[in-house]
Amino acid sequence: MPYAKREDEIAHGRRYRQRNKERIVAKRREYNRRNRERIAVHDRERRQVLRAQMVEAYGGRCACCGETELAFLTLDHIEGGGTKDRKGPGGTEGLYRRLKRAGWPNGYQVLCANCNMAKEAPKGCPHRRRADEA
Numbered sequence: 714m715p716y717a718k719r720e721d722e723i724a725h726g727r728r729y730r731q732r733n734k735e736r737i738v739a740k741r742r743e744y745n746r747r748n749r750e751r752i753a754v755h756d757r758e759r760r761q762v763l764r765a766q767m768v769e770a771y772g773g774r775c776a777c778c779g780e781t782e783l784a785f786l787t788l789d790h791i792e793g794g795g796t797k798d799r800k801g802p803g804g805t806e807g808l809y810r811r812l813k814r815a816g817w818p819n820g821y822q823v824l825c826a827n828c829n830m831a832k833e834a835p836k837g838c839p840h841r842r843r844a845d846e847a
């Protein structure tokens with residue numbers, strides 16, 4: 714019966730892993746050591762994908778000046794509290810992951826680094842000021 718054989722195979726695999734636990738762990742550690750560079754690249758790519766998804770989910774551009782260059786864009790907590798968010802588990806990436814899992818909830822917007830920084834300025838972002846004066 715093929716089913717019984719499959720069961721045997723699984724049991725055999727389990728026994729093998731139990732008997733060779735240390736060797737398997739060592740092997741994996743060795744793999745990680747040898748592929749550190751590749752794993753780092755992979756992590757970087759995964760972070761970039763997550764960031765791109767975040768930017769896309771929150772409008773795809775700077776809410777202030779319309780900048781679309783991904784490298785410039787950051788997530789802004791509209792009501793403030795961004796620092797607290799980022800200090801949560803996993804830092805910025807952890808925050809993006811939590812937001813993604815929550816279905817990209819409201820209360821956030823995308824700002825470019827310039828506009829995000831200028832938000833703290835006494836008169837707000839110069840883009841807004843120019844728009845007000847016009």
Ligand SMILES: [Zn+2]
Nearest residue numbers: 775778825828
């Ligand atoms: Zn901007």
Ligand SMILES: [Zn+2]
Nearest residue numbers: 777828838840
């Ligand atoms: Zn601006």
